Amino acid sequence: MNKLIKLLFLLVFSICFSQTNRFIYELDVKKYTKNVKINMVLDVTKDEVKFYDYGFIEADSIGKRNNVNQFYNTQVDQLVIRKTNSFENTEFHDNMFDYFSINSKDEMVWKIENETKKSGEYKLQKATTNFGGRFWTAWFCAAIPFQEGPYKFRGLPGLIFELNDQNKDFTYVLVKIKKLNEDFDTKKFLEIHYGTQPIRVTRKQYHDVKINYYNDPVSEGRKILKTGGNITFQGEKITTVEQLDQKRKSIQESIKNYYSSLELDKAIPYPN
Template identity: 25%
Template structure:
């Protein structure tokens, strides 16, 4: 069923490939927030590729939020964890890749990604109706990844940080199946690609400190500004929470959902 649906996508894509328009690739992402549990989160992600060589990968939620922020100045709500953020900006014409994270206070951080992707391309192929897809492997972020790319789609890009194969990556997952990305739809777009292009450049070491500081007290910035913290009592009323219990609840959530896609940069929360 998946391959039959995808072949229709490819046929449609090839019919308008020659047009000078931005391309939008939708991928279904599945990931395990906790490696020791079987629970899986499914989300829609989007890869925008512009005619100028800009590539932006993010969740559909983040794309909608970026568009709203460009129009109104306000986006959608942010997640309270760093480990499940999947936002990558590639400028392949200048060999620049950045991971972008945002905290609940809308602070945006850019982390330059210098890890080289050294692909091993296999002769093993499979069929998408009349189209060939070919197998490749790469090590990234402390994980081994298995990819399938379509040489008939001459775009050397793919979801998240993955790029550099002689064809669009239509499917990729890590060997332990903690993360997977599957192409499900292709669109043309003539609109502006709004994305996070302003923030603070940091290193992975800086990121670890920011994440640990947030874990120690997620509400420290709000308290320092004198912003009152309220929670819903379950009946629609805003009440002042027990801060110790609230902090412990957030900390537990962070510890129990600590399966970053860059496993070699995992932060050990205690």
């Protein structure tokens, strides 16, 4: 057994028998006129798989260090929990002061290709699938015995190291593997969003909430103006309905321009 095989065996052994197996991916998302890069966390235990922004961990660490409440909201709306070895996911979505959960079954059929490549010391193999209205290419490592990957992607005979859709609107690259000796508690921000319990809804109900907000994102400000009050929006004092209407249009344009749905077949149907 050569040195590389020994190192790989020790890594796999430590991953299998740790409490939380943490895989950090760099996610590159095309949004509007620029790309957004953000680190995402895949935590795998013997019972559950969780996927969420690394920013939650950073906020939690700052809060504990300074003994303050530190909050963070997802930047890419890809918060997921599922049972290990299951395609049945619970999605979490924040919306202003509300928090929602949606159950979904997201089974995917992979085609494993013969093509392989190296990533550092690891041999990766290519696989493809159609999911969410996009064609995806994954590179997985059979030497890492987890049938998991970023977001809802799973089911290959090894950990997904790289993943992207055909247009590269979403690209994931594994950048770090870490072993935690105890389960990492996410209840503060994931299962419950900083004290806000998730409201279980259907996909349509969630879409209705988002569309209602889009149709009048300044509704609270409109109520204040009607009672004779003044409001300040992004540092600008708003005193007329005309000013508020301009803000409404600006917010609506921003929502549409920056909205990027990974699952096109489940995208929020914002008006054209």
